[in-house]
Amino acid sequence: MQFNQYLKVAIASICLALATSLNAAENKEAVVVFAAASLTNAINEISANYEQEKGAQIKTSFAASSALAKQIENGAPADIFISADTKWMNYLKDKHALKDNTVSNLLTNHLVLIAPVGKRFDVTMNKSFDFFGAFNGKLCTGEMASVPVGIYAKQALTSLAWLDAGQSKIVGTQDVRAALTLVERAECAVGIVYETDAKISNKVEVIATFPDNVHEPILYPLSLTKDASAKSADFYEYLKSDKAKAIFTKYGFTFLGKK
Amino acid sequence: MIEVVAQLKRQDFELDVSLQLDQHLTAIFGPSGSGKSTLLNVIAGISKPDQGRVVVNGETVFDHEKRINKPIHQRRIGLVFQDARLFPHLNVEHNLRYPLKFIPAHEQQFHLKDIVNLLEIEPLLKRTTHQLSGGEKQRVALGRTLLSSPRLLMLDEPMASLDESLKSQILPFLKKVADEINIPMIYISHSKDEIMQITNNVVYINAGKIVD
Amino acid sequence: MLEFFSFTPAEIAILLLSVKVAVCCVLLIIAPAIAVAWLLARKSFPGKSLLDSLIHLPLVLPPVVPGYLLLLLFGNNGLIGKFLNEHFGFSIAFTWLGAVVASAVMAFPLMVRSIRLAISHVDRRLELAAQSLGARPLSVFFTVTLPLSMPGIITGLILAFSRSMGEFGATITFVGNIENETRTLPLAIYSLTQTPDGDLAALRLVIISMVLALGALMISDRLERKASQQIGHSHD
Numbered sequence: 001m002q003f004n005q006y007l008k009v010a011i012a013s014i015c016l017a018l019a020t021s022l023n024a025a026e027n028k029e030a031v032v033v034f035a036a037a038s039l040t041n042a043i044n045e046i047s048a049n050y051e052q053e054k055g056a057q058i059k060t061s062f063a064a065s066s067a068l069a070k071q072i073e074n075g076a077p078a079d080i081f082i083s084a085d086t087k088w089m090n091y092l093k094d095k096h097a098l099k100d101n102t103v104s105n106l107l108t109n110h111l112v113l114i115a116p117v118g119k120r121f122d123v124t125m126n127k128s129f130d131f132f133g134a135f136n137g138k139l140c141t142g143e144m145a146s147v148p149v150g151i152y153a154k155q156a157l158t159s160l161a162w163l164d165a166g167q168s169k170i171v172g173t174q175d176v177r178a179a180l181t182l183v184e185r186a187e188c189a190v191g192i193v194y195e196t197d198a199k200i201s202n203k204v205e206v207i208a209t210f211p212d213n214v215h216e217p218i219l220y221p222l223s224l225t226k227d228a229s230a231k232s233a234d235f236y237e238y239l240k241s242d243k244a245k246a247i248f249t250k251y252g253f254t255f256l257g258k259k
Numbered sequence: 260m261i262e263v264v265a266q267l268k269r270q271d272f273e274l275d276v277s278l279q280l281d282q283h284l285t286a287i288f289g290p291s292g293s294g295k296s297t298l299l300n301v302i303a304g305i306s307k308p309d310q311g312r313v314v315v316n317g318e319t320v321f322d323h324e325k326r327i328n329k330p331i332h333q334r335r336i337g338l339v340f341q342d343a344r345l346f347p348h349l350n351v352e353h354n355l356r357y358p359l360k361f362i363p364a365h366e367q368q369f370h371l372k373d374i375v376n377l378l379e380i381e382p383l384l385k386r387t388t389h390q391l392s393g394g395e396k397q398r399v400a401l402g403r404t405l406l407s408s409p410r411l412l413m414l415d416e417p418m419a420s421l422d423e424s425l426k427s428q429i430l431p432f433l434k435k436v437a438d439e440i441n442i443p444m445i446y447i448s449h450s451k452d453e454i455m456q457i458t459n460n461v462v463y464i465n466a467g468k469i470v471d
Numbered sequence: 472m473l474e475f476f477s478f479t480p481a482e483i484a485i486l487l488l489s490v491k492v493a494v495c496c497v498l499l500i501i502a503p504a505i506a507v508a509w510l511l512a513r514k515s516f517p518g519k520s521l522l523d524s525l526i527h528l529p530l531v532l533p534p535v536v537p538g539y540l541l542l543l544l545f546g547n548n549g550l551i552g553k554f555l556n557e558h559f560g561f562s563i564a565f566t567w568l569g570a571v572v573a574s575a576v577m578a579f580p581l582m583v584r585s586i587r588l589a590i591s592h593v594d595r596r597l598e599l600a601a602q603s604l605g606a607r608p609l610s611v612f613f614t615v616t617l618p619l620s621m622p623g624i625i626t627g628l629i630l631a632f633s634r635s636m637g638e639f640g641a642t643i644t645f646v647g648n649i650e651n652e653t654r655t656l657p658l659a660i661y662s663l664t665q666t667p668d669g670d671l672a673a674l675r676l677v678i679i680s681m682v683l684a685l686g687a688l689m690i691s692d693r694l695e696r697k698a699s700q701q702i703g704h705s706h707d
Contacts, residue, residue, distance in 0.1 A: 288602075303603060305599060330602075330607075330608075331599070331602040331603055332602045332603075332604075332606055332607045332608070333604055333607075333613075335605070336603065337603065337604075338600065338603040340596070340600070341689070342596075344594075344596055344597055344599075344600040346597060346600075346601075346615060346699060347597075347619070347702050347703035348618045348619055348702040348703065356603060357606075358604040358606075360610075360614075361483050361604065361605035361606055361610070362605060363606075387703065388703065389703050403604065404603075404604070407603075407604040407605050462612070
């Protein structure tokens with residue numbers, strides 16, 4: 001390229017950079033919410049309503065709570081964090097990344113077994129049932145070492161003494177929605193996800209629900225981060241309001257709310 | 260005996276020749292661009308004429324009407340080029356031995372030893388091709404081509420890139436080959452002086468046509 | 472301090488898996504890459520530029536795209552995968568073989584480029600000379616073209632190996648991140664950054680990756696020089 005062309009490209013790039021940084025400056029007004037992947041649909045709807053009502057801007061990022069927690073620990077600009085387990089919220093508490101006294105339990109959920117539509121099989125929830133012998137193929141759930149749904153799944157499989165028989169058949173994904181998608185596509189014969197995830201998909205069916213006593217209670221704590229903007233406090237309260245409750249309940253979550 | 264009848268039309272050049280060569284050594288003489296190399300390419304099978312036929316020692320290697328067109332590797336026509344074209348990844352000995360792989364033993368006309376002695380290239384055998392002078396490269400190229408047991412040997416301006424002293428070094432070897440080896444030879448050159456030292460039998464070519 | 476320099480069994484397992492996948496990847500693509508490179512360097516035919524573009528796609532697409540396409544094709548429920556699974560009981564999804572295929576797709580264009588360049592630099596007049604000496608075209612390829620392309624082939628090999636060692640996006644999308652099966656070095660680093668207090672272990676793997684990459688580059692340089700010398704190019 002000639003020097004003139006280089007110059008033109010350079011100028012265009014600088015203008016673009018300036019424009020986007022100006023835009024970013026504007027968006028410092030937005031409230032940034034990091035939420036567990038299982039909350040994607042509910043939070044999107046709640047945010048949309050809030051934006052309409054209050055004329056404010058909400059920015060969301062959904063991923064496994066483990067990934068989000070590590071990002072916040074490393075300085076990601078989140079104002080609000082909703083985790084799918086207390087473990088990751090406590091992790092951030094220990095790292096002093098949260099605003100004091102703002103952790104509160106928002107929701108609970110249930111853990112279910114799913115299969116692609118039309119590929120169900122019978123499951124009995126006791127130790128004598130040969131679970132992994134009951135199907136061919138893989139079991140998909142979140143990464144068992146870090147992703148909350150995977151952690152709950154591991155607890156459940158261990159309580160039911162099914163885990164050892166199935167180690168080689170388990171595929172860990174980076175979040176619960178990835179596991180859901182794999183079961184939808186029949187890449188996996190069975191999956192362990194939240195009841196609320198199974199509900200939003202018409203390509204999978206629930207073949208059994210894990211009783212609450214085979215895993216730790218599934219709690220979704222909510223918190224403000226240490227450097228949360230003043231503006232975000234309003235949305236934080238909104239998430240605990242009846243309006244939010246209605247939407248969470250619609251998607252199948254059990255609302256704990258104002259505790 | 261070599262018979263060539265060929266018409267070939269390219270963008271800026273036209274070849275139209277008809278000749279019979281029945282002498283042991285024939286020189287083809289013409290200025291640059293006269294069609295000498297094209298003629299060589301036609302005989303060797305590198306270029307395909309639009310019309311005509313090529314017969315070498317009784318074997319038809321090309322005939323447009325009869326749809327005969329033998330590929331280069333089947334024509335057994337040995338070529339020596341101006342730039343030697345030795346294989347850089349093989350040493351001298353392996354360059355020489357290269358053609359022996361493709362001829363069954365009973366059809367091989369020469370032994371490596373004989374060629375090495377004829378062209379006096381014994382001391383060069385273990386050298387790489389980069390360790391050779393221009394004249395040495397040509398001798399090796401000549402030896403390699405002979406070892407392919409060709410039924411016709413064509414030399415395309417073999418001394419064009421050599422200086423006078425090197426030329427005078429290689430000339431005796433060319434004469435030796437012409438005298439001692441019983442293979443018809445065609446020597447192509449734009450230098451009358453070179454040709455005169457080798458043969459009187461000259462075919463003149465200009466602008467793609469044979470000149471009487 | 473010395474403990475820092477010795478590998479844990481888990482690290483060795485990850486390394487061995489990565490190397491296994493990379494070696495198999497290279498072995499899988501070397502012959503087709505040479506064939507395609509030769510075709511692109513020497514022949515013209517209708518659809519040539521389309522073929523050229525298709526081959527280069529993985530270079531310009533974000534790696535998840537080829538990974539996703541592989542999933543659609545070879546996943547257990549994919550176009551081809553379903554057939555293989557039902558008729559041969561054979562599946563590459565979620566296996567190290569699938570990781571090999573993912574690497575192969577991403578590394579193929581790199582190898583082709585390198586070899587094509589080398590082949591196009593082989594003097595065609597040498598190939599003609601070989602033919603005049605009685606070598607039929609296939610022999611010319613193996614005795615002249617290939618040896619003279621060796622520096623480029625070596626470069627292509629090492630590039631493909633390194634690309635495979637670093638492959639992440641297509642691998643994780645197609646075969647997931649399964650310990651001891653598809654969790655190659657880059658995926659292992661990624662997982663460790665997601666686990667509580669996995670940062671030190673991640674760092675160790677990062678250092679291993681860098682050492683491997685440097686080693687590959689140095690070996691490649693060495694081998695290429697040697698090959699160049701053998702075919703007679705002077706190398707500065």
